[in-house]
């Protein structure tokens with residue numbers, strides 16, 4: 001079975017299952033009642049039921065192949081509304097049509113959810129008041145007491161199903177929010193609030209590069225010494241500051257992640273090595289001239305970087321390897337350096 005990754009996919013899956021089970025039930029009930037009505041010479045009713053059965057089957061099959069099933073669901077709910085109204089007005093077989101409106105109305109709301117479902121429910125109640133209180137020549141002649149019972153039980157059913165749908169939708173929205181928060185949490189580095197490795201990988205797979213991008217791997221210089229001399233909290237502050245300087249200098253569409261302890265990875269989109277080097281150099285200047293304070297003393301930090309080109313998301317790992325090799329060269333060249341070859 002295909003894995004359902006988002007609440008939206010789960011909701012679409014629920015509707016698909018609902019349509020399939022209704023198509024199955026529809027074949028049994030609409031089919032047998034339709035054929036029976038034809039055999040008993042109730043031509044219109046028989047044709048309506050059989051045509052409806054066909055429509056449901058076609059749409060249930062179509063929904064299996066469609067990603068977003070809401071438009072199909074709204075269309076089917078409108079047809080279900082008309083079918084329920086038809087059964088109420090014409091009375092089906094000797095007035096029993098009204099009984100069949102109950103499952104039909106239930107499905108009409110389950111298919112579209114609480115918001116659109118409320119619209120259909122109110123529409124049905126208003127039209128059924130009109131139908132039950134007006135004398136129509138072609139309509140089934142219900143007993144007055146029967147009319148009141150039909151209306152009262154329909155109202156009770158619709159109120160219950162709409163309420164339960166609102167509750168389901170409320171819990172579903174809460175779960176969706178929690179799930180989103182967990183996804184963000186799993187993709188974010190706690191210290192710098194940048195993406196973490198996992199977050200960058202997933203963000204990158206969502207991108208299809210329109211033109212060349214550049215991968216830059218930045219590594220804070222002599223960070224162990226900074227930690228040893230000024231403490232871990234000071235080191236943390238240096239990392240937070242570097243993260244913030246990078247973020248301020250890149251475009252919203254670029255990606256930046258904390259790659260490891262004191263290592264940051266930047267993916268600059270739609271650019272080339274020359275322009276990207278200019279930008280990383282600017283970040284380097286800004287960072288190295290930043291004055292950190294420690295017990296009245298001013299401390300400066302720096303980073304080294306290696307850069308490489310990326311023309312295909314699938315070639316990320318080889319590009320990263322090249323950037324890493326160039327970062328190593330930058331460290332060997334005396335640190336506080338950017339290497340792009």
Ligand SMILES: Nc1nc2c(ncn2[C@@H]2O[C@H](COP(=O)(O)OP(=O)(O)OP(=O)(O)O)[C@@H](O)[C@H]2O)c(=O)[nH]1
Nearest residue numbers: 220221222223224225227232233235236261262331
């Ligand atoms: N404060 C702080 N330090 C960290 C964190 N993550 C890793 N480090 C430290 O970063 C230091 C990295 O040290 P090394 O890998 O030896 O690198 P370096 O001292 O920067 O040396 P070069 O890379 O050659 O410049 C280690 O001492 C880690 O403990 C963190 O989240 N906060």
